[in-house]
Amino acid sequence: MSLHGYRAALAASEERFQLAVSGATAGLWDWNPQSGEVYFSPHFKGIMGYADHELPNEGRAHLDAVHPDDIGRVKQGLDMHLRERRPYDVEYRLRTKSGGFRWVQSRGQALWDDAGEPYRMVGWIMDITDRKRDEQALRVSREELRRLSAHIQRIREEEKARIARELHDDLGQQLTALKMAVTLVEHKGSNRAAPPLSQGDLRGMYAMIDQLIDSVRRIAADLRPVMLDDLGLIPAIEWLASDFSARYQVKVIRHIDVDAIEFNRECRIEVFRMVQEALTNVARHSGATEVVLDIVRRDPHCIVRVVDNGRGAAARDSRPGRHSFGLIGMRERAALLGGEIQIRTTPGSGFELTAILPLAAVEARE
Ligand SMILES: Nc1ncnc2c1ncn2[C@@H]1O[C@H](COP(=O)(O)OP(=O)(O)O)[C@@H](O)[C@H]1O
Numbered sequence: 001m002s003l004h005g006y007r008a009a010l011a012a013s014e015e016r017f018q019l020a021v022s023g024a025t026a027g028l029w030d031w032n033p034q035s036g037e038v039y040f041s042p043h044f045k046g047i048m049g050y051a052d053h054e055l056p057n058e059g060r061a062h063l064d065a066v067h068p069d070d071i072g073r074v075k076q077g078l079d080m081h082l083r084e085r086r087p088y089d090v091e092y093r094l095r096t097k098s099g100g101f102r103w104v105q106s107r108g109q110a111l112w113d114d115a116g117e118p119y120r121m122v123g124w125i126m127d128i129t130d131r132k133r134d135e136q137a138l139r140v141s142r143e144e145l146r147r148l149s150a151h152i153q154r155i156r157e158e159e160k161a162r163i164a165r166e167l168h169d170d171l172g173q174q175l176t177a178l179k180m181a182v183t184l185v186e187h188k189g190s191n192r193a194a195p196p197l198s199q200g201d202l203r204g205m206y207a208m209i210d211q212l213i214d215s216v217r218r219i220a221a222d223l224r225p226v227m228l229d230d231l232g233l234i235p236a237i238e239w240l241a242s243d244f245s246a247r248y249q250v251k252v253i254r255h256i257d258v259d260a261i262e263f264n265r266e267c268r269i270e271v272f273r274m275v276q277e278a279l280t281n282v283a284r285h286s287g288a289t290e291v292v293l294d295i296v297r298r299d300p301h302c303i304v305r306v307v308d309n310g311r312g313a314a315a316r317d318s319r320p321g322r323h324s325f326g327l328i329g330m331r332e333r334a335a336l337l338g339g340e341i342q343i344r345t346t347p348g349s350g351f352e353l354t355a356i357l358p359l360a361a362v363e364a365r366e
């Protein structure tokens with residue numbers, strides 16, 4: 001090739017390079033490890049928030065901006081590549097002009113001379129902040145679900161233990177007493193010397209049987225409010241609210257569209273449990289004197305809202321925490337129905353919890 005030909009080829013190659021550099025979504029860098037000289041493409045500087053002329057073409061300009069927790073990995077990665085020729089591919093945080101950090105992925109390739117000394121290393125960085133954020137959100141949500149499922153297992157075991165205890169202590173004891181009463185009757189019937197059977201004996205046994213029936217009802221209602229299936233959601237909620245008012249001396253003002261919504265079986269229990277948990281939270285955390293409970297139809301949604309006039313909470317407290325599963329559980333229940341939970345609260349000014357549920361799911365035929 002003639003000299004002219006070489007020049008033309010070089011110019012074309014350089015032009016291609018410039019085009020690639022200016023069009024690339026990656027920021028390019030070209031570094032001479034011997035002289036320390038470095039070239040950053042405008043896009044490289046752009047990722048760091050600088051205009052082309054604002055960031056000097058010096059290695060330090062980049063290394064000084066690497067997050068202190070990541071700089072060790074970056075330096076080690078470079079070292080391993082230059083000395084042992086291991087692939088250079090590192091993810092780290094870079095401080096931008098505004099002082100915030102962005103995540104980048106950096107890859108590069110060195111060239112070595114005959115003596116095995118690296119004389120050039122070229123590479124690119126790519127902004128992966130969004131991906132990192134998604135990964136982080138996914139990790140948090142996975143962790144939350146894992147804790148929730150562990151919690152559910154634990155609750156199940158505790159529930160079983162509680163029911164077993166109630167059956168044993170409550171029903172077991174009453175049945176034992178009843179058996180003793182029956183034995184006494186038998187003794188009186190077969191032993192002429194014993195005092196005769198009286199009305200009182202039988203009345204005592206009837207009273208025990210009534211008590212037994214009550215206990216069975218109470219234990220069953222605790223497991224699943226029978227009312228929910230027999231009378232429907234609204235009467236069950238009315239009962240819940242009255243019971244709550246009586247127990248905690250908190251007024252519950254109700255705005256309920258009776259008959260406006262046909263709650264199906266599945267969502268009855270979900271809505272009932274949500275309101276139950278919300279009221280439990282009011283009793284536990286709020287110190288409120290008044291609660292407003294709305295269950296209303298706002299096509300295409302069913303709105304369930306519990307607002308108290310208590311002390312409220314800092315935003316961080318009502319975010320799902322390590323040991324509080326009430327709100328997480330409510331979110332899960334709402335999500336199950338294709339809806340969501342919204343919380344509005346500031347310290348000192350009450351707590352407002354709203355479940356927004358699509359009527360399509362709430363009223364769906366089973
Ligand atoms: N009505 C309320 N008033 C004030 N703070 C509340 C209320 N409801 C919930 N919170 C705050 O939200 C947190 C999380 O609630 P929750 O998930 O039900 O957990 P738990 O009731 O087990 O603490 C509570 O610990 C409390 O700080």
Ligand SMILES: [Mg+2]
Pocket residue numbers: 277280281325326327
């Ligand atoms: Mg709670």
